[in-house]
Amino acid sequence: xxxxxxxxxxxxxxxxxxxxxxxxxxxxxxxxxxxxxxxxxxxxxxxxxxxxxxxxxxxxxxxxxxxxxxxxxxxxxxxxxxxxxxxxxxxxxxxxxxxxxxxxxxxxxxxxxxxxxxxxxxxxxxxxxxxxxxxxxxxxxxxxxxxxxxxxxxxxxxxxxxxxxxxxxxxxxxxxxxxxxxxxxxxxxxxxxxxxxxxxxxxxxxxxxxxxxxxxxxxxxxxxxxxxxxxxxxxxxxxxxxxxxxxxxxxxxxxxxxxxxxxxxxxxxxxxxxxxxxxxxxxxxxxxxxxxxxxxxxxxxxxxxxxxxxxxxxxxxxxxxxxxxxxxxxxxxxxxxxxxxxxxxxxxxxxxxxxxxxxxxxxxxxxxxxxxxxxxxxxxxxxxxxxxxxxxxxxxxxxxxxxxxxxxxxxxxxxxxxxxxxxxxxxxxxxxxxxxxxxxxxxxxxxxxxxxxxxxxxxxxxxxxxxxxxxxxxxxxx
Numbered sequence: 001x002x003x004x005x006x007x008x009x010x011x012x013x014x015x016x017x018x019x020x021x022x023x024x025x026x027x028x029x030x031x032x033x034x035x036x037x038x039x040x041x042x043x044x045x046x047x048x049x050x051x052x053x054x055x056x057x058x059x060x061x062x063x064x065x066x067x068x069x070x071x072x073x074x075x076x077x078x079x080x081x082x083x084x085x086x087x088x089x090x091x092x093x094x095x096x097x098x099x100x101x102x103x104x105x106x107x108x109x110x111x112x113x114x115x116x117x118x119x120x121x122x123x124x125x126x127x128x129x130x131x132x133x134x135x136x137x138x139x140x141x142x143x144x145x146x147x148x149x150x151x152x153x154x155x156x157x158x159x160x161x162x163x164x165x166x167x168x169x170x171x172x173x174x175x176x177x178x179x180x181x182x183x184x185x186x187x188x189x190x191x192x193x194x195x196x197x198x199x200x201x202x203x204x205x206x207x208x209x210x211x212x213x214x215x216x217x218x219x220x221x222x223x224x225x226x227x228x229x230x231x232x233x234x235x236x237x238x239x240x241x242x243x244x245x246x247x248x249x250x251x252x253x254x255x256x257x258x259x260x261x262x263x264x265x266x267x268x269x270x271x272x273x274x275x276x277x278x279x280x281x282x283x284x285x286x287x288x289x290x291x292x293x294x295x296x297x298x299x300x301x302x303x304x305x306x307x308x309x310x311x312x313x314x315x316x317x318x319x320x321x322x323x324x325x326x327x328x329x330x331x332x333x334x335x336x337x338x339x340x341x342x343x344x345x346x347x348x349x350x351x352x353x354x355x356x357x358x359x360x361x362x363x364x365x366x367x368x369x370x371x372x373x374x375x376x377x378x379x380x381x382x383x384x385x386x387x388x389x390x391x392x393x394x395x396x397x398x399x400x401x402x403x404x405x406x407x408x409x410x411x412x413x414x415x416x417x418x419x420x421x422x423x424x425x426x427x428x429x430x431x432x433x434x435x436x437x438x439x440x441x442x443x444x445x446x447x448x449x450x451x452x453x454x455x456x457x458x459x460x461x462x463x464x465x466x467x468x469x470x471x472x473x474x475x476x477x478x
Contacts, residue, residue, distance in 0.1 A: 008076070008080060012065050012102070013063065013065075014105040030047075032140055033118050037089065038086070038089055042086055044072060128140075208235060221257070226257065343357075348382060
């Protein structure tokens with residue numbers, strides 16, 4: 001995986017460009033509609049780059065990333081990660097030029113969607129609704145809306161047409177010499193300063209298996225000609241947003257075919273949303289229902305060892321899906337999802353790290369997610385800036401004794417000379433190997449359990465190990 005220092009260095013220079021004029025109204029759209037989704041760091045980076053553009057111009061002067069770090073008071077890694085998020089949400093394009101040992105970048109700022117585009121987007125509006133809730137979402141919708149301009153009762157339009165006001169001159173007045181004609185048409189490779197509206201977020205069609213979808217279509221129910229380019233774009237977005245596979249999408253498409261054997265995109269979106277809410281107790285998806293970001297995935301190639309298989313599984317599985325897999329396919333409880341969602345937003349832990357946290361905590365607390373315990377470990381990992389599953393695993397091994405104390409409610413370590421409390425037998429994840437613990441101290445004594453308790457404990461441990469092993473093998477096969 002490429003690290004941020006492999007992608008750019010403080011001495012690398014950049015120039016800011018804009019694809020069109022950015023307006024003052026864009027600030028409100030970015031602040032109120034985009035900021036809740038991308039966070040304050042990304043918002044700050046966009047505004048800082050925007051500030052480098054002179055008024056009514058499309059290019060800035062050159063600057064170094066070291067200066068940008070000083071302006072924002074941030075490290076290069078934070079700026080790089082914020083840059084990636086701006087790229088992903090369609091607010092930034094990046095171009096790089098490599099000459100010898102130097103690199104220079106062009107950061108092209110893209111305007112945000114208009115409020116109408118945003119609230120009809122089909123993806124961003126769903127994520128914003130999930131993030132803010134109904135009341136705040138409707139408040140923003142009202143903020144960016146107003147009554148349409150239309151004649152009031154009793155008013156009659158009397159606007160004159162062009163031809164009613166102007167008349168054309170005689171043919172000779174249109175004659176121009178060739179030099180003037182060339183001057184009027186040539187551009188010298190430059191473009192006019194203006195504004196071009198931004199396109200919405202589009203998931204690549206390659207992310208969805210259209211071949212499998214078309215193979216399962218019944219021509220009499222859904223004609224293949226109904227799969228127009230616009231319909232395919234909508235299918236790709238909906239499949240990403242709601243996690244719909246080609247088999248499920250086929251049934252959703254059937255309900256969206258109209259009397260002209262065409263697919264009504266609005267009906268398709270409604271059917272996909274209804275399907276997801278039926279599957280998830282009327283909930284809508286959120287941005288946190290995502291997998292480990294590509295930049296923080298370390299095993300992108302075919303896993304070769306059991307540990308690599310586990311790490312790959314944790315990286316390509318969302319926390320909600322992990323909870324579902326552990327419980328044998330049952331949907332996670334609302335309280336469990338709320339705990340995970342709060343931790344991801346408040347502590348800003350990545351999905352792969354959250355997956356390690358879920359596995360570790362559930363195996364140590366009899367398959368329960370205890371809010372206080374989860375938050376305490378999550379806070380520790382956030383302060384340690386843990387970004388990958390491997391880092392989380394290593395820290396869990398290193399701090400195992402401390403986490404045991406937290407689980408048992410201990411606030412202070414035993415004073416020297418006092419009797420140590422016995423440590424109970426713990427169920428631990430597959431990746432947790434006592435031989436790899438940093439501390440060489442061993443517990444003085446283990447409490448004796450009855451034969452029945454030991455059998456139940458071992459059986460529960462074997463069942464979970466087999467379940468996780470089966471899930472990992474399925475992921476690799478897929």
